[in-house]
Structures are given as C-alpha cells and as structure tokens.
Amino acid sequence: xxxxxxxxxxxxxxxxxxxxxxxxxxxxxxxxxxxxxxxxxxxxxxxxxxxxxxxxxxxxxxxxxxxxxxxxxxxxxxxxxxxxxxxxxxxxxxxxxxxxxxxxxxxxxxxxxxxxxxxxxxxxxxxxxxxxxxxxxxxxxxxxxxxxxxxxxxxxxxxxxxxxxxxxxxxxxxxxxxxxxxxxxxxxxxxxxxxxxxxxxxxxxxxxxxxxxxxxxxxxxxxxxxxxxxxxxxxxxxxxxxxxxxxxxxxxxxxxxxxxxxxxxxxxxxxxxxxxxxxxxxxxxxxxxxxxxxxxxxxxxxx
Numbered sequence: 001x002x003x004x005x006x007x008x009x010x011x012x013x014x015x016x017x018x019x020x021x022x023x024x025x026x027x028x029x030x031x032x033x034x035x036x037x038x039x040x041x042x043x044x045x046x047x048x049x050x051x052x053x054x055x056x057x058x059x060x061x062x063x064x065x066x067x068x069x070x071x072x073x074x075x076x077x078x079x080x081x082x083x084x085x086x087x088x089x090x091x092x093x094x095x096x097x098x099x100x101x102x103x104x105x106x107x108x109x110x111x112x113x114x115x116x117x118x119x120x121x122x123x124x125x126x127x128x129x130x131x132x133x134x135x136x137x138x139x140x141x142x143x144x145x146x147x148x149x150x151x152x153x154x155x156x157x158x159x160x161x162x163x164x165x166x167x168x169x170x171x172x173x174x175x176x177x178x179x180x181x182x183x184x185x186x187x188x189x190x191x192x193x194x195x196x197x198x199x200x201x202x203x204x205x206x207x208x209x210x211x212x213x214x215x216x217x218x219x220x221x222x223x224x225x226x227x228x229x230x231x232x233x234x235x236x237x238x239x240x241x242x243x244x245x246x247x248x249x250x251x252x253x254x255x256x257x258x259x260x261x262x263x264x265x266x267x268x269x270x271x272x273x274x275x276x277x278x279x280x281x282x283x284x285x286x287x288x289x290x291x292x293x294x295x296x297x298x299x300x301x302x303x
Contacts (some may be wrong), residue, residue, distance in 0.1 A: 008289055016280030017268050020290055023262040023283045027073045034281065038077040039161065039257035040085065042269050044240060046069070047089035048102045060102065064109050070113035070262070072135055077260060078086060081161040083252045084116065087124070087156075087240075090104040097136040097143055107152055119162075124244060126150050128216035142301050151248075156274055166250045166257055168206025179203050215241040218282040227295025234288040236266040245272040267293035 002222035007029045009017040048063040074084055088107055091100040111118055131137045131145035164245050171179070217239050219225070244267050249259060255277040261269035264282035266289055274297070275290045284290050 010287075011294060011297075013023065013270075013274060015274035017284065018264060018267060018282040018284065018290060018293070021286060022285055023234070024073070025071075026283050027077070028212070030281070031073070031076050033258070036077070036079055036257070038260045038281070039082045039248065039253045041074050041077065041083070041260045041262070042085045042245060043261050043263050044238075044265070045263045048091055048106045050098075053076035059247055063102070064106060069104055071110045071116075073178055075114050075116075075156060076146060078156060079161075081157060081159070083160045083248075083253070084114075084117070084154045085122075085151055085248045086110070087149055087151050092133050092136075092146075097133075097140070102238060103150070107150075111154060111199055112151075113133060113155070114154070114156075116156060117152040117158045119155055119160065121157070123212045124151055124155065125212060125214050126216050127214065128218045134295050136171055152245075153248075153252075159192040159255075159294050160252065162252050164208050164251065165204075166211055167247055168204070169209050171207050175207065203274040211226070213244055213247060215243040217241045223298065224295045227298060228292040231291070231295075232294035233295075235292065236289050239266050240268045240291065242268060242272055245269050246276065249273060249276055249278060264293070265289055267296055271296035 002209070004233075005252060007026060010020040011018055018032070030190040045067070048067075088103045090101050092098070093100050107118075125148045127147070129145065129147045135148065136143040137145050169181040180217060225235060227233070249272060252284070253259060257268060258279045258281060260281045261267070262283045264270060264284040267284065269283050270280040271294075273294075284293070
C-alpha cells in the first residue's frame with residue numbers, strides 16, 4: 001500500500017514557506033492545499049536557451065513540452081482574478097549570429113496551453129549586463145549587446161486585479177513646474193490626440209510608470225551576499241533585482257495575498273513579499289541556493 005508522505009517545508013517564516021524539490025512534483029502535492037488561493041505567480045524559470053547553463057535548463061522541443069506542464073498546473077493555484085508574471089529571456093541560435101524564436105514560441109505555447117489572456121508585455125533592461133553573445137558582440141563585432149529580457153503578464157481573465165496607483169513614481173522636474181503653474185497648452189496635437197488642460201494639471205501624487213523596467217543587480221554587498229560569503233554558500237548567478245519583484249507585487253496584489261514562486265533561486269520573491277506584507281510560497285530544487293536564501297530572513301526563520 002502506497003502511503004503519501006506529508007510535504008515538509010525546508011524553512012518557514014511568519015509570512016511564508018519554502019519547499020525543497022522538483023517544482024512539478026511539489027506543485028502537484030500542494031495543489032489541493034492552495035487551489036484557487038494564489039493571487040500572483042511571479043517566477044523566472046530556466047530560460048529556453050540553446051545551450052546548457054549551470055543552473056539547469058532544457059532546450060528546444062524538450063523545453064516547450066516541459067513549460068506546458070507548468071502552464072496547466074499554475075492555473076489551478078490562481079484566484080479567478082490572479083496573475084502570472086513570467087520572465088522569458090532571449091536566446092541565440094547555435095553557431096550563427098541570429099536570434100532564436102524559441103522564447104516567443106515558449107510564450108505562445110505557455111499561453112495557449114493554459115488558455116490565458118496576455119495582459120501586457122514588460123521589458124526589463126539591465127544597464128550593467130555584460131556584452132553577449134561574446135562571439136558576435138566582442139570578437140566579431142557584428143552585433144550589439146543583448147541587454148534586456150521580457151516579463152509577460154498573463155491571467156485567466158482580461159481583468160485581473162491590478163492598480164497602477166500603487167506603483168506611482170515621482171514626478172519629473174517639468175511636471176512639477178507644470179503643476180505649480182497650473183497652466184497647460186491644451187488642444188489638438190499633430191498625433192490627433194486632444195489634450196485637456198484639467199487632465200494634465202491634476203496632481204495624482206505621482207506618474208504612472210512605463211512598461212520598461214530599468215534595474216541592475218551589481219551591489220557587492222547586501223545581507224544575502226554577506227550571509228553566503230560568511231557561511232561559504234554558493235551565490236546564485238542570476239539573482240532577480242528586488243526592484244523588479246516589488247513592482248509586480250505592489251501592482252498586482254494587496255496585503256496578505258499569496259505570492260508563489262516555483263523557481264525561487266535565492267528567494268528574492270519570498271523576501272520581497274514578506275517585506276511588503278504579503279504571504280508567500282516558494283519552491284527551489286537546489287539546496288545550496290536554499291541555504292544561502294536564508295540570509296534574506298536571518299532573524300525571521302522559524303525552525
């Protein structure tokens with residue numbers, strides 16, 4: 001007789017839990033407990049590259065079949081107005097200076113398998129990213145460096161819970177001057193848009209951000225890095241900047257909502273969720289990365 005063993009967290013805090021193991025296996029185990037309860041699935045799975053990376057990834061058709069499994073699994077966790085935000089990086093064809101279409105095929109395959117609506121595309125630009133691919137950018141000098149990835153926002157409904165007033169950014173100098181003067185050159189523009197004076201002279205306590213995110217992750221020391229170095233833990237090679245995670249959590253969730261990251265890495269999603277007053281659920285297969293991620297919660301881990 002087969003006995004189902006309970007799934008035990010590797011560690012937990014007051015705000016969330018992290019499980020060690022295969023995402024596909026654990027999501028199936030946890031589905032009943034969290035069915036219809038997760039407001040946001042924010043994740044960056046291994047990219048659909050055409051070469052193997054240290055953190056593990058599939059290639060080609062294997063990758064498409066693999067990602068399709070998660071498309072269907074994710075749907076069962078989401079609330080009806082919940083969102084998925086997934087990062088899919090660029091890829092290059094092996095041996096030639098041309099861009100692979102596999103990332104775009106991955107998005108469409110993921111969307112169609114889960115019957116999701118594509119709400120919006122976001123560009124994440126990293127100004128500190130090293131030039132790549134090396135052969136074509138640094139050596140041959142026939143391409144420019146690849147410095148962005150895409151985040152795709154999907155949902156089971158065209159109208160997921162979202163509010164851009166939660167992510168307003170400070171007004172620029174010109175806008176502040178305009179608000180102070182309370183005058184605006186209203187009227188019809190060459191673009192055929194008609195601008196009303198009241199709409200641009202109203203102070204909304206900040207500007208609506210664009211769908212281009214600029215962030216780098218170049219700090220030599222933070223709590224996580226210091227903790228890893230002090231304990232001889234491996235530092236994750238592809239850490240997500242807090243700024244990126246924070247934007248989507250604020251935009252698409254409210255306090256005490258649950259955020260899931262099934263490919264947690266160093267668990268930036270969990271730590272950011274907890275800091276913002278959200279509940280979190282993370283899964284990671286690499287124990288070295290999990291041990292290091294404890295450094296993000298040094299005073300909050302509950303054994």
